[in-house]
Amino acid sequence: MNGPAEGGLDVAHLFLALAAILIAAKLLGELAERVGQPAVLGELVAGVLLGGSVLGVVPSTGAAGEMVHVLAELGVLLLLFEIGLETDLREMFRVGPASLAVAVVGVALPFGLGYAYWAFLPHPASGEENVATAAIFVGATLTATSVGITARVLSDLGRMATAESRIIIGAAVIDDVLGLVILSVVSGVAAGASITVLGILQTLAVAVGFLVVAVLAGRFLLPRLFDVVVRMRVRYVLLVFAFAFALGLSAVASMAGSALIIGAFAAGIILSGTNQFDTIEREVRPVAAIFTPIFFVSVGASVDLRLLDPTSPAARGTLAVAAVLIVIAVVGKVAAGWAAPWLPMRRLVVGVGMVPRGEVGLIFADIGRRSGVLSAEVFGAVLLMVMVTTFIAPVGLKALFGRSPATGPAG
Amino acid sequence: MNGPAEGGLDVAHLFLALAAILIAAKLLGELAERVGQPAVLGELVAGVLLGGSVLGVVPSTGAAGEMVHVLAELGVLLLLFEIGLETDLREMFRVGPASLAVAVVGVALPFGLGYAYWAFLPHPASGEENVATAAIFVGATLTATSVGITARVLSDLGRMATAESRIIIGAAVIDDVLGLVILSVVSGVAAGASITVLGILQTLAVAVGFLVVAVLAGRFLLPRLFDVVVRMRVRYVLLVFAFAFALGLSAVASMAGSALIIGAFAAGIILSGTNQFDTIEREVRPVAAIFTPIFFVSVGASVDLRLLDPTSPAARGTLAVAAVLIVIAVVGKVAAGWAAPWLPMRRLVVGVGMVPRGEVGLIFADIGRRSGVLSAEVFGAVLLMVMVTTFIAPVGLKALFGRSPATGPAG
Numbered sequence: 065m066n067g068p069a070e071g072g073l074d075v076a077h078l079f080l081a082l083a084a085i086l087i088a089a090k091l092l093g094e095l096a097e098r099v100g101q102p103a104v105l106g107e108l109v110a111g112v113l114l115g116g117s118v119l120g121v122v123p124s125t126g127a128a129g130e131m132v133h134v135l136a137e138l139g140v141l142l143l144l145f146e147i148g149l150e151t152d153l154r155e156m157f158r159v160g161p162a163s164l165a166v167a168v169v170g171v172a173l174p175f176g177l178g179y180a181y182w183a184f185l186p187h188p189a190s191g192e193e194n195v196a197t198a199a200i201f202v203g204a205t206l207t208a209t210s211v212g213i214t215a216r217v218l219s220d221l222g223r224m225a226t227a228e229s230r231i232i233i234g235a236a237v238i239d240d241v242l243g244l245v246i247l248s249v250v251s252g253v254a255a256g257a258s259i260t261v262l263g264i265l266q267t268l269a270v271a272v273g274f275l276v277v278a279v280l281a282g283r284f285l286l287p288r289l290f291d292v293v294v295r296m297r298v299r300y301v302l303l304v305f306a307f308a309f310a311l312g313l314s315a316v317a318s319m320a321g322s323a324l325i326i327g328a329f330a331a332g333i334i335l336s337g338t339n340q341f342d343t344i345e346r347e348v349r350p351v352a353a354i355f356t357p358i359f360f361v362s363v364g365a366s367v368d369l370r371l372l373d374p375t376s377p378a379a380r381g382t383l384a385v386a387a388v389l390i391v392i393a394v395v396g397k398v399a400a401g402w403a404a405p406w407l408p409m410r411r412l413v414v415g416v417g418m419v420p421r422g423e424v425g426l427i428f429a430d431i432g433r434r435s436g437v438l439s440a441e442v443f444g445a446v447l448l449m450v451m452v453t454t455f456i457a458p459v460g461l462k463a464l465f466g467r468s469p470a471t472g473p474a475g
Numbered sequence: 476m477n478g479p480a481e482g483g484l485d486v487a488h489l490f491l492a493l494a495a496i497l498i499a500a501k502l503l504g505e506l507a508e509r510v511g512q513p514a515v516l517g518e519l520v521a522g523v524l525l526g527g528s529v530l531g532v533v534p535s536t537g538a539a540g541e542m543v544h545v546l547a548e549l550g551v552l553l554l555l556f557e558i559g560l561e562t563d564l565r566e567m568f569r570v571g572p573a574s575l576a577v578a579v580v581g582v583a584l585p586f587g588l589g590y591a592y593w594a595f596l597p598h599p600a601s602g603e604e605n606v607a608t609a610a611i612f613v614g615a616t617l618t619a620t621s622v623g624i625t626a627r628v629l630s631d632l633g634r635m636a637t638a639e640s641r642i643i644i645g646a647a648v649i650d651d652v653l654g655l656v657i658l659s660v661v662s663g664v665a666a667g668a669s670i671t672v673l674g675i676l677q678t679l680a681v682a683v684g685f686l687v688v689a690v691l692a693g694r695f696l697l698p699r700l701f702d703v704v705v706r707m708r709v710r711y712v713l714l715v716f717a718f719a720f721a722l723g724l725s726a727v728a729s730m731a732g733s734a735l736i737i738g739a740f741a742a743g744i745i746l747s748g749t750n751q752f753d754t755i756e757r758e759v760r761p762v763a764a765i766f767t768p769i770f771f772v773s774v775g776a777s778v779d780l781r782l783l784d785p786t787s788p789a790a791r792g793t794l795a796v797a798a799v800l801i802v803i804a805v806v807g808k809v810a811a812g813w814a815a816p817w818l819p820m821r822r823l824v825v826g827v828g829m830v831p832r833g834e835v836g837l838i839f840a841d842i843g844r845r846s847g848v849l850s851a852e853v854f855g856a857v858l859l860m861v862m863v864t865t866f867i868a869p870v871g872l873k874a875l876f877g878r879s880p881a882t883g884p885a886g
Contacts, residue, residue: 073541075548076729083723086715093709103709130484130538131545137486298504298514300764304497307765312494318487347761353711354718354762 111364148332163234174396188381208243210422282334522775550770559743574645585807599792619654621833693745
């Protein structure tokens with residue numbers, strides 16, 4: 065019960081560190097919102113401040129570091145589970161061709177540009193051993209629009225009801241799925257699967273196959289199961305079964321060669337088809353609210369601020385890479401606004417709305433860093449890219465939408 | 476992200492084990508309720524089944540074992556935090572002398588009898604080295620009525636509005652506080668503090684002092700702080716600050732020589748004085764619902780079923796000890812029903828209502844087992860005592876109350 069008696073893990077110090085992580089995340093999240101930015105930006109900054117290169121509050125090594133890592137995994141699992149729960153499969157199919165075109169171009173273009181930059185153009189790590197693997201990672205970090213950030217920005221601006229917003233949200237959701245499929249490929253690559261076309265197709269087949277089989281079987285079976293579960297009397301039985309299902313499907317996804325968070329996302333999509341999904345969603349939210357910030361703070365904490373010191377040569381390398389990545393990230397997504405020429409819409413609004421990268425890009429970068437494929441310098445550059453694109457969207461959308469009156473109530 | 480790459484901890488297998496723990500806890504909790512017993516009983520049985528002596532699903536060693544231990548600690552922290560939040564300090568003072576008398580006698584008598592049995596009478600571990608320390612632990616496990624179980628039983632029977640129920644609930648709450656103070660003494664003893672009267676008084680002073688100072692300062696400061704926090708915009712800021720406060724105060728309590736869960740309980744009592752305590756309580760509940768079963772299942776998992784096999788001599792020892800503990804547990808609490816002779820009430824009802832032991836007794840036994848003061852045999856006997864007393868109360872109260880019509884709606 066009491067302190068470090070048990071196997072070297074000091075529970076009291078771990079709990080203090082967690083308390084500091086949560087309070088810093090909320091304080092800096094609040095600060096970010098007050099200056100008109102999404103809270104997730106503040107949580108990343110909180111991580112940088114609490115991390116090893118500044119205050120050193122977030123444990124990164126030993127048993128405590130492993131505990132924080134597992135709690136952060138629980139956080140990202142809950143986040144993707146929540147996004148899955150909020151995903152309406154029918155609505156996803158309904159938004160149709162325009163969203164799909166925007167999504168595909170918005171994923172393919174930044175991926176291709178990022179891959180080409182890393183594989184063929186000069187950069188600080190030129191000549192490294194696994195250049196193709198690293199190039200896949202760099203490309204992957206540029207792909208997925210953060211549906212959470214985008215939706216939050218549109219709703220904050222009171223523009224959820226516009227045609228552009230519907231297309232953006234649809235594309236961002238498809239984007240997330242595409243991103244998750246890419247994640248599977250990338251996870252396989254990180255685990256050492258050789259990069260042959262056949263290998264990639266196999267990994268892709270496993271990822272898509274897992275998603276399709278899990279979602280089809282799950283959407284058929286789980287609503288029937290949960291109609292039984294809901295008749296049980298013990299308290300919070302729906303929530304606990306739903307959470308256990310997310311944990312279990314995540315574990316199975318990982319064991320089947322896909323990724324934990326694909327399982328969590330699939331679990332969410334599956335349970336969004338139950339009659340009880342609103343109760344589950346309402347009860348999962350406070351749990352996610354506690355664990356999700358631990359993920360973002362621990363991602364921020366892995367940034368070494370010294371890499372951004374412009375007086376050191378290494379930092380200049382990071383900044384140079386970040387500058388190129390930011391240009392690719394913005395150009396690739398803005399161009400996607402012109403991907404559905406048959407539809408009348410404000411293409412610049414759609415393009416800018418797709419710019420923010422978030423969770424999924426950070427997850428790619430994190431896997432790359434942990435598996436040693438991406439250096440700390442490149443990880444820092446990706447984080448900088450995520451932060452800057454996250455900044456650009458609210459400012460840009462506010463400027464673009466500012467030209468016409470709002471159609472819905474603000475925030 | 477994916478499996479065992481990281482420092483030996485296989486996240487996927489850990490998540491599968493957690494899913495199994497949660498589902499088993501709910502299924503057996505449901506079964507327990509269906510046969511008229513409290514759900515916690517089913518969770519303990521689920522733990523026994525998933526534990527090392529039957530299925531071996533709950534990890535008990537290595538990094539995964541440590542993770543489950545920390546998650547179980549989070550569970551018991553959340554449970555005590557919730558009980559603290561539900562505690563109305565004024566109501567506690569108002570139920571007054573009768574509850575206090577019942578509580579004090581109901582703590583002192585079983586403790587004294589348990590201590591005397593272990594220190595002076597023959598039992599299977601007679602002649603052991605730290606007999607006084609072990610006797611304190613055995614006495615301590617017999618003290619605290621489970622306020623959760625008692626309240627649940629009374630509400631299930633529709634008798635919450637009777638005078639007897641008010642006295643029982645008041646006494647059970649005071650009991651919990653007394654139990655937590657004893658817990659501090661016992662934790663100090665387990666950590667190796669010598670058992671002198673002065674030492675016990677010091678530990679007691681630290682525990683009571685910590686509670687009094689924390690609650691007084693906290694009840695003054697926190698309502699003001701939370702009136703500011705509630706004006707923040709980020710989502711679930713109240714919940715996250717409240718949870719961080721519970722984590723932080725638990726850590727401080729442990730570092731100050733008290734126990735983690737005393738800090739969690741104090742945090743709950745303190746926050747019950749804020750204007751936002753109803754929001755906090757509502758949002759904490761789903762989080763506690765997920766983590767609390769992990770505690771009860773992991774407690775159950777530490778029972779070695781072979782110790783209860785009546786064909787083995789060691790098991791006969793455990794069963795003999797359990798029989799004595801059960802007699803002491805029942806007699807000690809039933810006698811407490813006569814502790815307030817100046818008040819007209821159905822003393823047997825009050826006494827039987829005080830019989831169920833739960834959380835706190837298990838926590839004592841767990842600390843004793845982990846620190847090596849209690850053998851696995853005695854731990855098994857305590858668990859048996861907790862299970863049997865938990866069985867006795869609903870059956871007994873139903874029989875006693877059955878003689879007169881219910882005064883309130885059934886549960």
